[in-house]
Amino acid sequence: MKPFDPANALSARTSAIEEAAIIAMAQKAREMKAQGVDVVSLTIGEPDFDTPEAIRQAASDAMNAGFTHYAPIAGYPELRSAIAERLNQDNAIPVDMAGVILSNGAKQALTNACFATLDAGDEVIMIAPFWAAYEGIVKMAGGVPVIVSAGAGTGFKPTLDQVAGAMSDRTKLIMLNSPSNPSGAVWSAEELQALAGLVQSHPRCLVLSDEIYEDIWFEERPTSIASLPGMFERTITVNGFSKAYAMTGWRVGYSASCEPLAKAISKVQGTFTAGGNAFAQQGALAAITGPRDDVDAMRASYHHRRDLIVSLLSDIPGIKVVSPPATFYVFPDISGLLGKSAGNTRIETDVEFCHWLLHEYHLAAVPGSAFGGPGCIRLSFAAGDDDIKKAIARLAEAASALA
Numbered sequence: 421m422k423p424f425d426p427a428n429a430l431s432a433r434t435s436a437i438e439e440a441a442i443i444a445m446a447q448k449a450r451e452m453k454a455q456g457v458d459v460v461s462l463t464i465g466e467p468d469f470d471t472p473e474a475i476r477q478a479a480s481d482a483m484n485a486g487f488t489h490y491a492p493i494a495g496y497p498e499l500r501s502a503i504a505e506r507l508n509q510d511n512a513i514p515v516d517m518a519g520v521i522l523s524n525g526a527k528q529a530l531t532n533a534c535f536a537t538l539d540a541g542d543e544v545i546m547i548a549p550f551w552a553a554y555e556g557i558v559k560m561a562g563g564v565p566v567i568v569s570a571g572a573g574t575g576f577k578p579t580l581d582q583v584a585g586a587m588s589d590r591t592k593l594i595m596l597n598s599p600s601n602p603s604g605a606v607w608s609a610e611e612l613q614a615l616a617g618l619v620q621s622h623p624r625c626l627v628l629s630d631e632i633y634e635d636i637w638f639e640e641r642p643t644s645i646a647s648l649p650g651m652f653e654r655t656i657t658v659n660g661f662s663k664a665y666a667m668t669g670w671r672v673g674y675s676a677s678c679e680p681l682a683k684a685i686s687k688v689q690g691t692f693t694a695g696g697n698a699f700a701q702q703g704a705l706a707a708i709t710g711p712r713d714d715v716d717a718m719r720a721s722y723h724h725r726r727d728l729i730v731s732l733l734s735d736i737p738g739i740k741v742v743s744p745p746a747t748f749y750v751f752p753d754i755s756g757l758l759g760k761s762a763g764n765t766r767i768e769t770d771v772e773f774c775h776w777l778l779h780e781y782h783l784a785a786v787p788g789s790a791f792g793g794p795g796c797i798r799l800s801f802a803a804g805d806d807d808i809k810k811a812i813a814r815l816a817e818a819a820s821a822l823a
């Protein structure tokens with residue numbers, strides 16, 4: 421008998437998922453740092469701020485007050501109700517408490533939504549560039565990604581004809597991420613209205629609208645597609661506390677939808693994990709009901725950094741940059757630098773570019789290919805001014821070395 425190989429025991433579902441390039445680049449940067457190399461990393465998508473004090477205090481008080489038992493599967497009613505109120509007031513989404521289901525981060529809310537709606541072979545329209553995790557979530561839930569690509573020329577948003585051309589009888593979901601990771605693109609109310617028309621002309625298509633970056637905007641507050649006429653029943657809105665309140669490690673997210681969808685989502689939540697963390701939800705309650713000064717201050721800080729990084733990038737020959745109207749990411753087009761050489765090293769792709777940049781110039785960035793956007797790189801500006809300046813100086817030096 422052959423020796424047992426555990427790899428043979430893995431499911432095809434798991435084997436089909438690749439390690440995220442973002443994690444791989446961040447890991448490599450960490451290893452180099454541990455070896456004493458002065459690496460600047462603009463790879464990771466998380467606020468560089470700590471969770472505001474009042475939120476931490478509320479969670480700590482809750483833990484001491486006994487919020488250490490299982491929370492209800494759908495989340496604490498007070499939190500569900502506060503989220504529903506905020507979505508009605510600020511987003512014009514007519515959801516009530518029954519439609520709000522808490523989860524362990526927005527990522528799980530997206531997963532729950534996919535498992536609640538997709539059957540094997542159902543098609544999911546994904547607008548590239550998209551957050552790298554979407555593809556794995558959709559595939560694990562049995563869905564088939566149908567990718568519609570949009571480049572810098574159209575502000576990383578596809579035309580309506582492109583989306584219409586990708587739809588079929590099997591289309592079940594359109595994944596919408598406005599504001600977008602990695603491009604920072606925001607869909608205007610008019611663009612969303614046009615998309616809504618398309619969705620409503622289809623017998624069973626829903627929108628899965630990931631609005632996790634909604635509070636990090638610099639021009640105007642983004643519109644929620646679920647607020648448009650006839651779209652509430654057609655939309656699962658996903659959001660969470662990670663980005664706006666600097667609470668990535670807390671793992672509190674949620675979905676908001678009409679009740680039949682919410683019931684199915686709650687079933688998935690209950691099947692996989694039961695209710696989310698009890699005292700973290702109490703911290704989230706303090707976050708959503710408390711003053712918004714910290715959220716506003718963090719937004720102002722990202723705004724300043726956005727202006728800084730865009731102005732520095734604009735001065736580099738061979739790099740084209742669209743100023744992101746939201747998020748803490750910029751997605752410059754570096755295709756003007758590809759097909760060139762530095763000494764004996766020829767750089768053909770964004771992936772090769774990022775590896776070379778890390779090893780030769782000690783700057784970690786994520787290749788656009790990881791998001792379905794080849795020819796670009798993603799830089800996170802959730803970093804201090806000094807790191808941003810140092811990073812872009814290194815990028816400029818690297819660009820000038822390619823001929």
Ligand SMILES: Cc1ncc(COP(=O)(O)O)c(C=O)c1O
Binds near residue numbers: 551660672
């Ligand atoms: C587009 C997008 N959606 C969802 C998430 C996940 O957020 P959470 O930390 O709430 O799971 C991220 C995190 O990077 C993201 O970029």
